[in-house]
Amino acid sequence: MSQLTFHWFLPTNGGDGRQVVGGGHGVEAGPSGRPASVPYLGQIARSAEQLGFEAALTPTGAWCEDAWVTTAMLSQVSDRLKFLVAFRPGLTSPFLAAQMAASFQNLTGGRLALNVVTGGESAEQRMFGDFLDKDARYARCDEFLTIVRGLWTGEPVTFEGEHLRVQDAVLQQLPSPLPQIYFGGSSPAAGAVAAKHVDVYLTWGEPPAAVGEKVEWVRKLAADAGREGKVRFGIRLHTIARATSEEAWAEADRLLAGISEDEIARVQAGLRKSESVGQSRMLDLNQGSKDGLEIHPNLWAGVGLVRGGAGTAMVGSYAEIADLIEQYRAVGIEEFVLSGYPHLEEAYWFGEGVLPELERRGLWSPPGPVRATTPPLPFGGTVAAS
Template structure:
């Protein structure tokens, strides 16, 4: 087994040494490091240099556009792939298929796609999308069927409940066809994932909950005659020792004002997302008992929508937890830290070598040239 590790590009309000909130329609708060090309290039190159395969870029009203951001960053990096999150309700299936083809072909195959149906109706209405949640998933099903057929080189006639195309054929077929990543905890989401996803994503819940999700999606996919890979989205706080890591978690928690927690939690409790409800249930808005499983900390979710848990511990302990999730069937890990630039090095230099020694990760980076020893007399002679 060789696990895949991906990083995160903080286009959702920028980056900094404290938890940057936002997501699901919430303001991100102050960050300190802007989400501009110069800084995001540093993060992307740090991910690339530390052995990460790709970087997830989020989508929504609370962040920069993922397509444009990653298109720019593809020109300032060399090998890193970009996991572009996008919403099928705000772009036509033909245009999305064409954009993916252009991106893939002009970046030499560095595109992956994260399909997000949208969990907040009030945010969707900002984009002019007035469907309810279940209808959004039915439309997503139609969308992905059209896109898949276009990528297969078909001329597509399709007339569904929400989408229609006539004699649609694509001149920009992506090579290779990008993998589709898809998450969602509702019954409607599971059905779409089973039919169309290459990788099903879950947020960082305790292993027992993750195992149940994997079994659920595997069963639905088997009914469709398909197999699916599984990935998990989490934050990381990894240090040389466990005490250092938990001290950093305590520092992040101390930087979160109690009034901010209450304000954010009020907003998140209105979320339509089943996954968000599961995140909230891990801590219930309380600062107490945030270690919900060994080395799994729910503190991030106090002020951040979406992925709200972090792996916290020594490099060995974090590697142990990753191995535990891998044993359940998780093959891909989408990770982040605060700040994302330094965090890529903490994980890349601390945890990945341990996983490589255990045979769980293979370093695909080009071999680096190292100078020979300087030919002077030995010291002391």
């Protein structure tokens, strides 16, 4: 039985708080109670590695702190946790990106993974000086990853494409081990790039049947590209885990009560301008309404009312969420990139509640150092009388 991998999230996109922090995908981030800072993000990173998460995703874009700089700083206040650094290939030359990745990997002892974000919003891309349209951005991404992977072999690379060109490029310091490349996208152009280059294809949290269709789509594309069995699959979700189902749904109701109709209207109007096919699919799940948000048992679309990108959350008891995770595993998902509001507290609810349940089921094992002799108490549990 294959083991599952779990990652957490660093909220550099507007900070963190006890309500859903909206924004993203071209929409200005809403206010938060906990601005992103090295001390606070460091708390989240240290907690995530102590709880058994493998890595932490850091987003990219005009609406958040720079992922490379932020994670390099956080690597010095944590020990084991890897960083899933999101970056846009059109904004950095392939040689410099390959060099940056090698430096990060070698200086942190192998704690880098890369989340390649092609960029779904042309207006935002133009802020960075990138004036290509969406299809051209994917074509450039293909060239970019071809060059970077070539450079990581240590052999000279000469490449002349429609968008990128290098001549006799040799990377002196090679990354060890090679960083894993994560990538998401729901358009035909995205699927072609994923099939050819990536190690892990990421999808946002749609119901398991829809996720299974995307997994099979990319699997077939990868096989056609000569990479059968070379692509693993992950999912990006929020989580609200509690000892009982009633407590979890009460928390979801509290978050929903904190979202105003005016905020929904403002953010939805902005998100519907997105060129991202995946973002459109997220919006279809919530329909801009507070009604009917449980779109599959224990899968709630409320976050996507005011947040771009990942808009669904697993909500329920520890066992119910473990059951839903098993449903995703059944359709091919092996890695889970999770988050919750606030990110510090929700890491503990999941890490001390759901992960032990998955360990009991033989689906997960702690990746960190030898565990303490005293077993962890599930978050929200009670100590039995002696």
